[in-house]
Amino acid sequence: MALSREQLAQRVAQEFHDGYYVNLGIGIPTLAANFIPDDMQVMLQSENGLLGMGPFPLEEEVDADLINAGKQTVTMATGASLFSSAESFAMIRGGHVDLTVLGAFEVDCQGNIASYMIPGKLIKGMGGAMDLVAGAENIIVTMTHASKHGESKLLPQCTLPLTGKGCIKRVLTDLALLDIEDGRFILRERAPGVSVEEIVKLTAGDLEVPANVPEMVFR
Amino acid sequence: MSGFDKVVDSYEEALAGLEDNMTVIAGGFGLCGIPENLIKEIRRKGTRGLTVASNNCGTDECGLGLLLIDKQIKKMIASYVGENALFEAQMMSGELEVELTPQGTLAEKMRAGGAGIPAFFTATGYGTPVGEGKEVRQFNGRHYILEEALHGDFSIAKAYKADRYGNLMFRKTARNFNPMAVTAGKIAVVEVEEIVEAGQLDPDEIHLPGIYVNRLIKGTFDKTIEQRTVRSA
Numbered sequence: 001m002a003l004s005r006e007q008l009a010q011r012v013a014q015e016f017h018d019g020y021y022v023n024l025g026i027g028i029p030t031l032a033a034n035f036i037p038d039d040m041q042v043m044l045q046s047e048n049g050l051l052g053m054g055p056f057p058l059e060e061e062v063d064a065d066l067i068n069a070g071k072q073t074v075t076m077a078t079g080a081s082l083f084s085s086a087e088s089f090a091m092i093r094g095g096h097v098d099l100t101v102l103g104a105f106e107v108d109c110q111g112n113i114a115s116y117m118i119p120g121k122l123i124k125g126m127g128g129a130m131d132l133v134a135g136a137e138n139i140i141v142t143m144t145h146a147s148k149h150g151e152s153k154l155l156p157q158c159t160l161p162l163t164g165k166g167c168i169k170r171v172l173t174d175l176a177l178l179d180i181e182d183g184r185f186i187l188r189e190r191a192p193g194v195s196v197e198e199i200v201k202l203t204a205g206d207l208e209v210p211a212n213v214p215e216m217v218f219r
Numbered sequence: 220m221s222g223f224d225k226v227v228d229s230y231e232e233a234l235a236g237l238e239d240n241m242t243v244i245a246g247g248f249g250l251c252g253i254p255e256n257l258i259k260e261i262r263r264k265g266t267r268g269l270t271v272a273s274n275n276c277g278t279d280e281c282g283l284g285l286l287l288i289d290k291q292i293k294k295m296i297a298s299y300v301g302e303n304a305l306f307e308a309q310m311m312s313g314e315l316e317v318e319l320t321p322q323g324t325l326a327e328k329m330r331a332g333g334a335g336i337p338a339f340f341t342a343t344g345y346g347t348p349v350g351e352g353k354e355v356r357q358f359n360g361r362h363y364i365l366e367e368a369l370h371g372d373f374s375i376a377k378a379y380k381a382d383r384y385g386n387l388m389f390r391k392t393a394r395n396f397n398p399m400a401v402t403a404g405k406i407a408v409v410e411v412e413e414i415v416e417a418g419q420l421d422p423d424e425i426h427l428p429g430i431y432v433n434r435l436i437k438g439t440f441d442k443t444i445e446q447r448t449v450r451s452a
Contacts, residue, residue, distance in 0.1 A: 047322065048248045049392045056450040064251065064442035065379075065393040071249040072448040082391055084398045085248070085274070086330045089323025093341065117348070123310075123319070124301035130349060131323030134342040165346025165362075 002174040003191045003216075008142055010035045010218055011172055012101055015140060016042050023047065023092065023132060025102030026070045028142045032101060043077070045097055047128040049088050052080025069128065089128070093135040100136035102129060104143045104168075106158045109205035111168045111180045113141060114160035126163060133164030145173035145202050152204035154178070154185060175199050177216065184208050189216045225385040225435040226414060230260040233408050233436045237266050237373050240293070244329060244371035245273035245283060246400035249445050252393030253282045254410050256438040257375040262286055272296040272329070272369055274322060274396055276306050281443045290314060296369070298322040302445075321349060324366050326399055331368035333402020333431065338367045374404025377440075378427070381411045382420045385429030398427045407431055410438040 003011065008028050013035035016022065023045040024030050033053075036042045044053040046068040053068055054075035061075060068074045076082075091097060104115040113133055116126040133139060146152050154171065171178045176199045177189040184206035190199060192215045200207060227233050234257065237243070243261075247253030258277075261269075262285045269292050276295050277284030286292050287305040294316040300306050309315035320328070321343045331339055340363035344350045354365040376397040379390035387409060389397060401407045414437045 046392070048251070049395050056448045058452055059449050062444070062447065062449060063391065064444050065391040067249065067251045067392055067444075067446070070446065071251070072446040073444060074448075076391075082394060084389075084394050085322065085326035085396045086399050089326050093323055093343065112346075122301075122307060123317075125297060125299035125319045126321055126349075127299040128322035130321035130347060131343045134345070135323075162347040 001191065001193045005031060007218060008172060008174060011177065011216055012140060012142060015099060016040060017098070020098040021045055021051065021096065022099045022101070023097050023136075025129070027103050029101035029103065030070070043079070045088075045091070046074070047085075047088050047092060047132070049083050049085055050074070050076065050080065051083070052077040054080070089131050092128070092131055095135060095137055097136055098138060100132050100139045101142060102132060102139070104141045104163070106153050106155055106160055107141055107143070107168055107171050108155045108158045109180060109184050110157070111166045112158045113163050113168045114158040115163040117161045119161065129163050133167045139168055139170065141168055141171045143171070143173055145175040145199070150202065152202050154203045154205050156205045175202065186210065187213050189214055191216055223384040223417070223429065225429065225432050226383050227434045227436050230256055230436060233257065233410070233434050234260050234264065234373070236406065237261065237264065239266055240268040241266070241372035242270040242272070242370070244369060244374040244400045244403045245271060246376035246395065246397030247282065248274050248392065248395035250277065250282050250443050252377050252389070252395050252397055253277070254375040254377040255282060255440055256410055257408060258283055258285055261291065262289070265289065265291070267291050268293045270294040270296070272325070272371065274298050274325060276300050276303055278303055278445065279305050287315070294318065296320055296325070298325050319349070326396060328366060328369040329396065329399035329403040332370045333399060336368055338365050340365055369403055371404035372406065374400045374407045376401045376407070376409045378409050378411045380413045380415065380420070381409065381435055382415050382417045382429070383435070384417045385409065385432030385435050386420055386425040387411070387427040387429070387432065388420065388424060389426050394426065401427060402431045406433045408434045408436070410436050412440065413437065
């Protein structure tokens with residue numbers, strides 16, 4: 001079975017470490033915040049100028065001056081700090097954020113990512129995604145492995161305009177966890193009940209399949 | 220106005236000298252921390268042909284989106300322009316020129332503009348459409364593109380509190396692009412929720428010194444929320 005949104009978020013959260021500063025993109029990455037283990041401290045960075053993002057506010061706590069990068073009202077966690085957009089991207093570009101998780105349309109085996117623009121369709125803009133992929137050492141891209149029509153999104157070469165070049169080393173899809181090394185995907189884990197054959201079939205880019213590919217474990 | 224007193228009494232006075240075809244740098248992120256009354260004044264004035272640099276262009280009913288109704292913006296420099304039907308229509312018809320700029324690069328372009336740095340190298344956008352036509356250099360084996368500073372004829376910004384000398388304090392994530400936007404305009408106009416006498420702000424707690432501010436005005440704010448998300452108790 002392909003992973004559900006919750007399972008994807010849960011698997012993302014398994015990449016968190018105690019003391020990590022993490023930037024989570026809109027969508028599934030944001031959901032991962034719900035799966036931070038109780039015995040672990042993780043601080044969430046919101047690129048509009050907040051380090052230490054808390055949960056959504058109670059009705060009476062709503063503050064128009066306190067939002068996240070998705071423009072949703074939020075709260076601040078203990079130890080939070082506030083700063084300008086320039087400061088925010090200084091910490092992103094400067095490599096101070098331990099982990100960045102974001103979505104994409106396509107990824108290729110050269111580590112290129114396309115996530116912000118489909119020519120001919122509406123162009124909304126890259127927001128902070130280009131800065132995030134250029135600045136972070138440790139990035140996880142979350143996406144579906146293939147389109148609804150069964151076309152692979154893990155390609156030999158991205159077809160859409162790039163968000164970043166040669167910057168992605170790890171991809172989590174609804175079917176598998178893969179690393180990108182030396183111009184190829186390496187299959188690290190598969191979703192429970194998903195066969196290696198199915199993943200091979202839906203991966204258009206070069207794919208190395210190690211002898212043992214364990215199933216993901218969810219607690 | 221005398222000495223360091225930056226306070227003006229009307230929005231008309233605050234934006235005196237803003238003319239057609241000028242460049243305006245605006246603070247705000249989404250609708251958070253936007254200079255909403257200064258934007259309304261630009262709409263009232265009817266200034267046209269503007270180049271506006273701001274992270275977003277408001278929504279159909281709020282913020283910079285209001286300047287689209289009478290097509291006052293000629294060119295928009297922004298990182299994200301979704302959720303705005305009017306913007307989409309004018310962009311598609313070619314009436315509105317759009318220069319998409321990565322968010323961190325946009326912030327740094329404003330900062331550089333205010334800090335006297337003509338350009339800077341960043342890895343952001345290398346190998347993407349953003350990097351096309353820009354100078355590339357390698358440092359320590361990595362590719363960087365040259366991005367130029369932004370300068371405005373005017374900057375418009377929103378702060379929380381100020382003293383009469385224009386020393387500013389921002390509040391929570393309403394800070395966002397505002398401090399850099401202020402520094403990058405030849406005439407920097409800031410609207411705030413409260414103005415106190417000079418000496419009443421703790422100098423250690425001032426986020427942006429008044430040297431960058433030319434005109435200061437106290438306003439009342441709607442503070443429209445784009446995505447009201449709450450949890451239940």
